[in-house]
Amino acid sequence: MPQKEKVIILGSGPAGLTAAIYTARANLTPLVFEGFQSGGMPGGQLMTTGVVENFPGFSKGIDGQALMAEMRQQAINLGARLIMEDITSVLIDKRPFTLVSMSNQEFETDSLIVATGATARRLPLDSEKKLWTKGISACAVCDGALPIFRDKELAVIGGGDAAVEEATHLTQFGSKVYLIHRRDQLRASHIMQQRALEHPKIEILWNKVVEEFLGNEMLTGLRLKDTKSGEESELKVAGAFEAIGHTPNTSFLSGQLDTTDTGYIITHADSTETSVEGVFAAGDVQDSKYRQAISAAGSGCMAAIECERWLITAGK
Numbered sequence: 001m002p003q004k005e006k007v008i009i010l011g012s013g014p015a016g017l018t019a020a021i022y023t024a025r026a027n028l029t030p031l032v033f034e035g036f037q038s039g040g041m042p043g044g045q046l047m048t049t050g051v052v053e054n055f056p057g058f059s060k061g062i063d064g065q066a067l068m069a070e071m072r073q074q075a076i077n078l079g080a081r082l083i084m085e086d087i088t089s090v091l092i093d094k095r096p097f098t099l100v101s102m103s104n105q106e107f108e109t110d111s112l113i114v115a116t117g118a119t120a121r122r123l124p125l126d127s128e129k130k131l132w133t134k135g136i137s138a139c140a141v142c143d144g145a146l147p148i149f150r151d152k153e154l155a156v157i158g159g160g161d162a163a164v165e166e167a168t169h170l171t172q173f174g175s176k177v178y179l180i181h182r183r184d185q186l187r188a189s190h191i192m193q194q195r196a197l198e199h200p201k202i203e204i205l206w207n208k209v210v211e212e213f214l215g216n217e218m219l220t221g222l223r224l225k226d227t228k229s230g231e232e233s234e235l236k237v238a239g240a241f242e243a244i245g246h247t248p249n250t251s252f253l254s255g256q257l258d259t260t261d262t263g264y265i266i267t268h269a270d271s272t273e274t275s276v277e278g279v280f281a282a283g284d285v286q287d288s289k290y291r292q293a294i295s296a297a298g299s300g301c302m303a304a305i306e307c308e309r310w311l312i313t314a315g316k
Contacts, residue, residue, distance in 0.1 A: 011115035013044020015283025018300030135219025
């Protein structure tokens with residue numbers, strides 16, 4: 001027999017755990033699937049972040065893993081139940097919704113909050129894995145202001161709007177920012193291209209790809225390869241920011257919710273409601289613009305409140 005729930009939350013990043021805190025305080029005893037591999041990393045992207053300086057309430061900053069551990073314990077203290085598994089399949093075309101976990105256990109729920117986040121695309125290099133969080137990041141807004149990057153030469157890898165935005169943001173902190181793009185023309189919108197081309201602290205390195213991240217304990221530079229000539233060169237930088245896109249963790253939904261062309265769940269204006277009544281989405285799984293821990297937490301709060309109100313209205 002399926003285990004029956006009032007609300008199930010998928011994901012345990014800032015959005016999922018905030019939703020768990022709010023629904024637990026509303027006496028809904030939420031069941032949270034933290035994720036394991038395919039459904040998003042338990043604790044979300046902050047689990048791979050060092051010092052978090054821009055989450056309110058921590059004047060000296062806080063380690064990303066420590067922040068998520070506190071949020072997780074807070075949710076548990078308030079009555080949330082957590083399972084460290086992925087959900088492998090969801091059926092939301094009839095009520096109650098049916099979910100199957102990776103251990104092949106079946107669950108039924110009256111409502112569902114999807115907060116599985118998005119995974120930053122990263123270069124498949126051993127040196128990248130070695131120096132990740134040691135001078136390499138996928139979020140300039142999150143990490144660019146850290147002391148290790150101030151007044152240093154930095155690099156952004158990518159050629160779209162996000163890459164230009166990251167490079168422009170980093171000019172506030174770094175002495176110079178190199179924008180490394182594999183082609184001879186940016187993919188960014190015209191206005192963003194002009195912003196990069198005209199900024200005195202941004203230098204674009206055309207037709208270049210990263211072959212290796214250099215350094216032992218911390219990043220010291222990049223080995224680049226020219227995509228036309230094959231010539232290799234080294235670039236000395238103290239920080240490298242990968243801006244090559246994100247992949248929303250939505251494959252398990254099998255297209256049952258409306259999404260953008262890039263896979264982000266579409267929510268109603270000023271709401272976390274999705275195309276299916278009783279299903280709500282929060283955090284980076286539906287936010288391709290801000291992608292910040294605090295905005296994810298805020299949308300988790302919204303999803304919980306809307307979920308609670310929907311359950312009351314639906315008589316659940």
